[in-house]
Amino acid sequence: MSPLGTMWQIAQREIRERGRSKAYLITTLLTLLLVAGLVVVPGLIGGGTSDYTVGTVGDANDPIVAAAELLGNAGDEPDDEPSIAIESEPFDDRAAAEAALEDGGLDAILVDGHEVVLESVGGFGESAVLSLLQRGAASVELEAIVSESGDAAADVIEVMTSDPLETTTLSGQEAGDESRGAVAYAGLLLLYMAVLLYGTWILSGVTEEKSNQVVEVLLSSIKPWQLLAGKIIGIGLLGMAQFASTIAVALIALRVTGAFELPSLNAATVANLIIWFVLGFLLFAVMFGAAGSLVSRMEEANTVALPMSMTAVAGFFVSISALSDPDGSAALIGTFVPFTAPFVVPVRAALEAIPAWQYMASVVLTVAAIVGLVFVAGRIYAGGLLRYGGRVKVREAWRSSDS
């Protein structure tokens, strides 16, 4: 059988045995339910209209409340439910209104169009209603000024809520392309999660083989790199299947509930994300596999995972800085370091802030790093696998092996 055929046999066994295991099926099902729940439930309980009740004492309050409501809903599409609704409740005197505020029946009190009374400051609801009323009051005042020159209040509000400046960018992005950043960020977060979650699967899969000692039988017939590569491919495909179905369920749920407007994606963006997802996953999977061969028991597996987890965290942070400053030096260095490139490059590419040569160079460097790591990891793996007992040092594993 060809070396690749052997590798595929190993991958197939992983998929068959692991894919049928209760652990896999249950975690997959739970993840799908969780994700669907996370999308659907907020849509049911949240969303819709936020209601506020403002107590009014004295005169000149109603125009402010009306303007505040108008401003709060200024960004809504014509067919949507209004974002906010403010009801005003008149009181005869301030004391009665304050009592009602204390009881929780009111969100705020407006006195004579000059003063706002809140129960406290710093809360979420309070600052929202305060800001609405302030803006409302400002527009009423503005309206009073401009009404002398004959302009209508509605025109004033329209001007105040519009973006009168036309936007162009040096990078050639269209205005409204801000969603690219969000997409890149989402892709980044997914890669980070996948690396840590499925990397741990690979780590424990390798350690498991060592702890039940089947590895010596296997290595009497096949090469360590075939075993390592087969395991990474098998577990990787299972992980990807779980991951892809999770994303699919999330997207379907979003579409069905309409809870969140999805940015439209073009093929280049999707291809960019997928290329780097695969590269990043392989890079870390190889390292996790080698680490797994160093320990004999599952309990020790976490300690050897730390260097990879830290690397992923570092990559994540560099890419966050790349998101805000895609041309900065951190982003530039991160592009050419294979361990951070899978996190940084897709972000820069999504923001169209990376020259083509840098993109290509980074792909080449990362692929080279993966190939190099397969060699290094294969040797550590071979040396580590047949040493039972405590944790094997990387140097020892390297020395005691020849493949």
Next chain:
Amino acid sequence: MLQLIDLHKRYGDVVALAGCAFGVDRGRILGFLGPNGAGKTTAMRTVFGLVRPDAGEVTWDGKAITADLKRRFGYMPEQRGLYPKMKAHDQLSYLGRLRGMTGKDAAASADQWLERFGLAERRLDAVETLSHGNQQRVQLAAALVHDPELLVLDEPFSGLDPIAAETMSDILREQAAAGKAVVFSSHQLDLVEDLCEEVAIINDGAIVVEGNVRKLKDAAPIRHLELELDGDVGDLLDTLDGVRQVRYDGHIHTAIIDSETDVRGFLARAHEVGRLRHFSYTTPSLSDLFREAVR
């Protein structure tokens, strides 16, 4: 023919192999003996490239062992191991395929071996649900499933009850009769004596005794003497020359003596001091040879 040629291996300051060399022909069973830590497992692992020797080489029919060649060998490691949650049949069939069998052949062979070990009804049970003895059987089947030309078994008899040990012996004989070369290590020397025509004894990483058991016994410079006397033996035993080891269990004196010792004279003196109830003078047992070799 399998040949281990002048193998050397060190782990830091520990010398595991120091010029280990022996061979086994097709159709032969070689008992590979040695005290714990003498280098048996290390030597067996070198056959499969699991340990790379610092010097020396392993050959099969005079050729260096390649990845393809390895697939025609069967190995039962000292560290037993199977996938605990995998079905017995699937496990054997998978290992058969890894070694180059077609899916159909591997499945058929897996079933055939399970049948042979009386596990046909448990073929779809997870290995972890089988008894220790049955797991051992599956482990042996894992080494046999692809009909290998060479069998290397590290302590195949350890943990087996006498009946299971008998089955194991039968299978090894069968495999040798079918033209396979068989090497196994063991501490159960009576079993080895019963099963093997040839042995190799390793001590401190080097082979100290190797050859045909019968010839080794005849050529050994020692003899095995057993003696049981009625009455006071006095200092009778002190008059025996060339005693290397002596044990007394309360009834019988068992001694290892030089083969040149004058046993007739001693026998005559023994008659004088007491009634001789039991006397035997034989070539040494394999245990005697072993003890002498590793002393």
